[in-house]
Amino acid sequence: MRRWIYAGGRLALAVPVLFSIAVLNFFLIHLAPGDPASVMAGEGGSATPEYMAMLRHKFGLDQSLPLQLWHYVVNVATLDLGYSFRNDEPVLTLILDRLGPTLLLMGTAFVISVGAGILLGLLAGTGRNSWRDGASSILALLASATPSFWLGLMLIVLLSIRLGWLPTSGYETIGSFYEGRAYALDVGRHLIMPALSLALFYLALYTRVMRASVIEQMNMDYVVTARAKGQTELGIIFGHILRNALLPVVTMAGVQAGNLIGGSVIVESVFGWPGIGTLAFAALQGRDLNLLLGIFLVSACVVVAINLMVDLAYVALDPRMDM
Amino acid sequence: MNDAFALGPPALSIEGLSIALPPGADRPHAVEQLDLKLNPGEITCLVGESGSGKSMVARAVLGLLPPRVRIAAGALRFGATDLVQADETRLRAIRGAEIGMIFQEPMTALNPLHRVGRQVDEVFRLHTDLSRRARRERVVQLLADVHLPDPERLYRAYPHQLSGGQRQRMVIAMALALGPKLLIADEPTTALDVTTQAQILAQLRELQRERGTSVLFITHDFGVVADIADRVAVLQRGRLVEEGRRDDVLRSPVHPYTRLLLAAVPRLQAPRRRAGNLGPPLLEARNLRKTYPRRGFGGSATVALDDVSLVLRRGETLGLVGESGSGKSTLARILTCLARVDSGEILLGGEALARLGRRQLRPYRRRMQMVFQDPYASLDPRQRVGDIIAEGPLIHGMSRAATRARVAELLNLVGLQETAAERYPHEFSGGQRQRIGIARALALEPEILVADEPVSALDVSVQAQVLQLLANIKGKLGLSMLFVTHDLRVALQVCDRIAVMRAGRIVEMGEAADVYAAPSHPYTRALFAAVPGAHWEQSHAAEPVS
Numbered sequence: 001m002r003r004w005i006y007a008g009g010r011l012a013l014a015v016p017v018l019f020s021i022a023v024l025n026f027f028l029i030h031l032a033p034g035d036p037a038s039v040m041a042g043e044g045g046s047a048t049p050e051y052m053a054m055l056r057h058k059f060g061l062d063q064s065l066p067l068q069l070w071h072y073v074v075n076v077a078t079l080d081l082g083y084s085f086r087n088d089e090p091v092l093t094l095i096l097d098r099l100g101p102t103l104l105l106m107g108t109a110f111v112i113s114v115g116a117g118i119l120l121g122l123l124a125g126t127g128r129n130s131w132r133d134g135a136s137s138i139l140a141l142l143a144s145a146t147p148s149f150w151l152g153l154m155l156i157v158l159l160s161i162r163l164g165w166l167p168t169s170g171y172e173t174i175g176s177f178y179e180g181r182a183y184a185l186d187v188g189r190h191l192i193m194p195a196l197s198l199a200l201f202y203l204a205l206y207t208r209v210m211r212a213s214v215i216e217q218m219n220m221d222y223v224v225t226a227r228a229k230g231q232t233e234l235g236i237i238f239g240h241i242l243r244n245a246l247l248p249v250v251t252m253a254g255v256q257a258g259n260l261i262g263g264s265v266i267v268e269s270v271f272g273w274p275g276i277g278t279l280a281f282a283a284l285q286g287r288d289l290n291l292l293l294g295i296f297l298v299s300a301c302v303v304v305a306i307n308l309m310v311d312l313a314y315v316a317l318d319p320r321m322d323m
Numbered sequence: 324m325n326d327a328f329a330l331g332p333p334a335l336s337i338e339g340l341s342i343a344l345p346p347g348a349d350r351p352h353a354v355e356q357l358d359l360k361l362n363p364g365e366i367t368c369l370v371g372e373s374g375s376g377k378s379m380v381a382r383a384v385l386g387l388l389p390p391r392v393r394i395a396a397g398a399l400r401f402g403a404t405d406l407v408q409a410d411e412t413r414l415r416a417i418r419g420a421e422i423g424m425i426f427q428e429p430m431t432a433l434n435p436l437h438r439v440g441r442q443v444d445e446v447f448r449l450h451t452d453l454s455r456r457a458r459r460e461r462v463v464q465l466l467a468d469v470h471l472p473d474p475e476r477l478y479r480a481y482p483h484q485l486s487g488g489q490r491q492r493m494v495i496a497m498a499l500a501l502g503p504k505l506l507i508a509d510e511p512t513t514a515l516d517v518t519t520q521a522q523i524l525a526q527l528r529e530l531q532r533e534r535g536t537s538v539l540f541i542t543h544d545f546g547v548v549a550d551i552a553d554r555v556a557v558l559q560r561g562r563l564v565e566e567g568r569r570d571d572v573l574r575s576p577v578h579p580y581t582r583l584l585l586a587a588v589p590r591l592q593a594p595r596r597r598a599g600n601l602g603p604p605l606l607e608a609r610n611l612r613k614t615y616p617r618r619g620f621g622g623s624a625t626v627a628l629d630d631v632s633l634v635l636r637r638g639e640t641l642g643l644v645g646e647s648g649s650g651k652s653t654l655a656r657i658l659t660c661l662a663r664v665d666s667g668e669i670l671l672g673g674e675a676l677a678r679l680g681r682r683q684l685r686p687y688r689r690r691m692q693m694v695f696q697d698p699y700a701s702l703d704p705r706q707r708v709g710d711i712i713a714e715g716p717l718i719h720g721m722s723r724a725a726t727r728a729r730v731a732e733l734l735n736l737v738g739l740q741e742t743a744a745e746r747y748p749h750e751f752s753g754g755q756r757q758r759i760g761i762a763r764a765l766a767l768e769p770e771i772l773v774a775d776e777p778v779s780a781l782d783v784s785v786q787a788q789v790l791q792l793l794a795n796i797k798g799k800l801g802l803s804m805l806f807v808t809h810d811l812r813v814a815l816q817v818c819d820r821i822a823v824m825r826a827g828r829i830v831e832m833g834e835a836a837d838v839y840a841a842p843s844h845p846y847t848r849a850l851f852a853a854v855p856g857a858h859w860e861q862s863h864a865a866e867p868v869s
Contacts, residue, residue, distance in 0.1 A: 221431040225442075228385055228426075229497065230419035230449050239445075243436050319481040320435055 003315065010311055014304045021300040022076050026069055029289050076297065082290035086283075091294035094279065099298065101171050102275030104187075105268070106260045106302075108195040113202035114253050118246065120203070121210020125245070126237055128215060136207055143204035148263060152197040152270040159193060166193055169272035194271040198263050202256055209252050213245040220244070247318055254310030258303040333360040333400075334505050334537030335384065340397035342379050342388070342561075353379040353392065354561045361505070366531060366538040368548045368569075371558035372584070372782040373753075377541045380558075381509045384539065385424055386414045401505065420450040423498030427510040429490035433482040439493050440466075440478030446500040465496040470526060488519035495527065502534060509541045516646040517809065521853035524550050543783065545588050546812075546855025549573060557581045574863065587787040589812040591857055593836035602637025604670075605803050606658065606691070606771055611667035613653055613827075627653040628664070629827040635771065640797065640804040642818030642835065644811060644850070650827040655775050655807045659691045660684055671771075689719055692764035696776035698756035702748040708734075708759055709744030715767045733762040736799075737792060754785035758792065765796065772797070773805045778813060790817060811854050815839055823847045 038052070047055075056062045060071065075082060081091040124136040160168040167173065167190050178186050217223065218241060226236050261276070268277035276295055283291040315321045340357040344350065353376040361367045371377040382388045384399055384406060399406035401422065404413065418424075426432040433442055440462055447458040459478075466474035469492040482490055491511060498506055508527070512520040528551055531538055542548060548555055548569065555572040557565040557580065565578040576582045613628040627650045635641050643651040656662040658669060660676055669676045671687055679687075692715075695701035702711055712733055713726045721729070731741045737758040748756055757777060764772060774793065778786040790813065797804055808814050814821055815835055822832040823844065831844040842848045851857065 221426055221428055222434040224387055225424075225426060225432045225494070225497070226434070226445070227387055228418050228424040229446050230415045230417070231445065232415065235449075240434050240437075244434070318436060320483045 003312075006315065007308070007312055010308050014308065017304060018297070018300060019073075022073065022297055023069065025293055025296045025300075026072050029293055030065065072293075081294035081297065084283075084288050084291040086286045086288045086291070091291050094291060095276065095294055095298050098274060098276050098279045101273060102261075102264055102268070102277065103302070104191065105194055105198065105264055105273060105275060106257075108191055109198035109202070109260060109264075110253070110257060112195060112199040114206055114249070116199075117203045117206025118210050118249060120207040121249070122214055122237070122242065122245070124207065124211040125214025125218070126241075133211075136211070140204040140207045143200045146200065148197045148201060149266050149270050151200060152193065152267060155193045155197060156270075166190075169270075171274050190271075190273075194267050194273050197270070198260065198267045201263070202260070205256065206249055206252065210245060210249050213248045214241060217241045217245045243317065247314070250310060250314055250317065254307055254314075257306040257310070261299050261302065331363050334363045335361040335539065336398075336400040337361075337380070337384075338398045338400065340380070340383065340399065341395040342376065342383055343393055343395035345391040349374075350561065352376075352395065352561055354383075354558075357397070357558075357561075357563055359556055359563065359566065361537050361539055362554065363504075363537050364535045365553035366528070366540050366551055367554045367556060368540045368542055368552035369556050369558060370542055370545065370548055370584075372543060372784065374560070375558040376561040377543075377558050378509055381424070381507050381539065381541050384505075384507055385418050385422060386411075387424075416450075419446050419497075419503075420501045421503050422505045422507060423500070423503040425491070425494050425498050425506065425508040425511040427513050429487050429494060429514060432494050433490055435482050438479055438481055439485065439490075440480075443493065443497050443500060446497055450501055461500070462496075465500055466493075468530070469493075469496045469499075471496075486519075487515050488523060491515060491519075491523055492526075495523075495530075499530060499534070499536075502536075504537060506531070506536050506538045507541075508538060510543070511540075512547065513542070513544070517811070517855070518646065518849055518853040520547075520855065521550075524855070527551065544855055545573070545585060545783075546857070549856035549859035557584070570863070573859070584783060587784045588856075589787075589790075589810075589816040591812050591815065591851075591854055591860055593815045593839045595836070602639070602803075604634045605637045605672060606635040606805075607668075607670040608633050608654075608658060609668045609670070611654070611657060611669070612665045613650075613657060613662070614665055626827050628657065631667075631824075631827070631829055633822055633829065633832065635803050635805060637770075637803055638801055639819045640806055640817055642814040642821040643805065643807045643824060644809070644814050644821055645824035646809060646850075648826075649824040651807050651809075651824045652775055653827075654824070655693070655773050655805060658805065659693055659773050660688070661693070689715065689767035690769055691771045691773060692767055692769040694757070694760050694764050694772065694774040694777045697780055698753045698760060699780075701760055702756060702763075704748055706747075707744065708746055708748065708751075711748070711759065712744070712763045712766050715763070719767065729766065730762075733765055736765070736796065737762045752785075753781055754789060757781060757785075757789050761789075761792065761796070765800070768800075769802070771803045771805065773807070775807045776809065777806075779808065779810060786813075793817070811850060823850065 053062070060068060063071075079092065081095070083089075084091050084094055087094055120136040120139070124133040127133050156168050159166045169190075171190055172178070172183070172186050173190075176186065223236055223240060226240050231239065264273075264275060265277035265280055267273065268275045269281060272278070276299065280292065280295045282288070283295060337357055337359040341355050342353040344353050357380065359367070359369075369377045369380060379388065379392065383394055384401075386406065386409070388394070394407050397407065401417070404417070406414070406417070409417070433439060440459075443462045443465060444458050447453055447461060451458070453461065463474045463478055466477055471477050471489060471492050477485070477489070482493075485493065495511075511527070512523050515523060524547065527538075530536070540551060552569040555565075555567060555569050556563055557572070557578065559580045565572060565576060565581045572581065573585065576585055609632050611628050611631040613626075615625040615627055629650075631650070631654060633641070643654060645651045653662065657664045660669070660679075664677050667677065671690060674687070676684065676687060702708075706714075709727075709730050712730045716726045716729060717723070730744050734741050734743050739755065739758055739762070743751070743755075743759070748759065751759065760777075772793075777793070778789050781789060793804070794817065796802065806814070806817055818835050820833060821835045821838045822829045823838070823846065824830070825846050831838060831842065831847045838847065839851070842851060
């Protein structure tokens, strides 16, 4: 019961946060020089001042900034994210279409990086200065020093072109019309390389955090207590150290999950993954401000949601948390 | 129990034990050639100052030495087993079942994420085939045995929901779960308040008598020794210097080191002082109140000070005595304006300070300086000692040349070489650092020195030196002193008057000798009764030394 009240409280706190983000985004966009009307007119080759004024009036760009902000906030509050004139579709529809693949990519990368990071960190931390520690440290160093786009390209060269095991890009095999398990398998095969490219950097990060955390916990008094009870070393590691050592990793994962969205812009471009990242890139190039604002807002929602989940996970893991 | 009646073979026989420290330590061996026999059914106290190697002995018995520390020679005979030679499997079977261990820090000795019941249960899970239900019954029974209230409810509690004393009882329950023949207790009450300590010691003694357990009890505190020991062994830098029956060692120590340690323990009595002759009020506190706001959604506000008034006269030492959480440190910080008060007034020489702003306070700051408890954390590790001491005078506008001379003078005053100014804090021992802390506080020529537990982190022999230094300086410079301490022995030795604090209130205040001779408040009486060794000292003080 208390846990739900806590979750509700946190959820209520998210509203003003999202509101401030929306307002901030609005001003951020207006700081950029040029407006959609001039871009459109410029692409058309020539435009009369009358035509420009007409465009501006149509988009509401001739209104005062506070009025525009007011309209924007009211629209956002009613879940109306506006219309993308470039794509000729409502922004919300566009984003929702692309959200699934991005969440799939992010989620997979998140699970891989956190899961493998915890495992490697545990191996390294418990065998401090052994070959396990050395091997995972080298792996972590390489992984954190490798840019994800380069890694993606190399994976394509190796796994797709040389070995022909995996498809080079895309979300599914076009025109195959798979259904059920076959479809899931097809998407999965497309998912492997982008998820790996996105995950590897974070994997290195979590490995390091976990290693340091395990080493710290191994020196704690309660470990000696457990040993004095006659507990085995494995029993100590999995019964006592693991959960305590996880706490800093969970904190770090919550902070870094937001960065996964940023990272996905690059990875999605490399692998032609039809997600929010490619959409954002296109919107930026085409100066599709409505779409860009919408993507900002939805990304913020995703980050806020992840943080909420991390907070709840933390409460579940650590009874000391003051709810 | 008497040597002549020593029953049966020893519970543990330590023979020629040497424990090697890793290369680069301050000495090659933590313990050298230690021979010690623990009589069955007796409590043997292993006493020593920090760094004497006493905890290493405790750890070595269970094969729990820290990494890179190893047993270099000797044997640990426990029944038919030599614990030094025993393999890990045999040791694991012995740990928790035949030898139990209690640790110093009840705050960290329990896994913070597991319910305490489960942690006690772990001993049964590891060493018995009992069913879940049977184990649970045993655990609840154990919690009742160590006098924990409402065992059924506490079974499901997390460590952070228990007080320090309750946690230590949990650790004791764990150690005694399977009725071990030998119990190793490493400073089990050092981290506890004095009244809690008295309860835990009495209980340990009672359980030990009931079950006939042999105990190796590690401590630095001769008061605790007097309360609990049958036999005493004194360790000095890894060597056993004296061993014998408690009363013999305490009353007629043979080795000079033991004599020195015993002489350094402040007597539980108030020395005669000049009466009257006190100066005018210097610092006054009137109706101070301080509440810390509640934390989180469910927390409650903490009342740290509840209508506290006191007067510090020129030239006197006023002791603030109390247990943890009594508000004594808060009061010290508020009187020095390091923390702000909610309501009430602070008068320094008649001038009101409580409502002044930061800038307005600055001229008054130099008149009150503080000496802190932790000599390791209270000095900036990246600053040279000279710069640490000089910082205050420089801020208040003294010239660099004059400051340098002042630093040298102060270092001399606190008994350090002038060359110390060029060195960094980590190069000094705890006692030396506390001297530096005192020099730093004196640099601004304060009228009032506020000392917050200045000797509680120090070994007893060093503690005596620092207390002597403080007394000398106070006399020489005519300072007034506010002395915060939890240690009644120290308070009686140092203070002219004593204020006893409890739960944010001063429950009793008066001349140290009066408070000691005729405490009026029941809490004061309880505090004096709980001072370790008080009972032994009173019952043996009159007896002639044999």
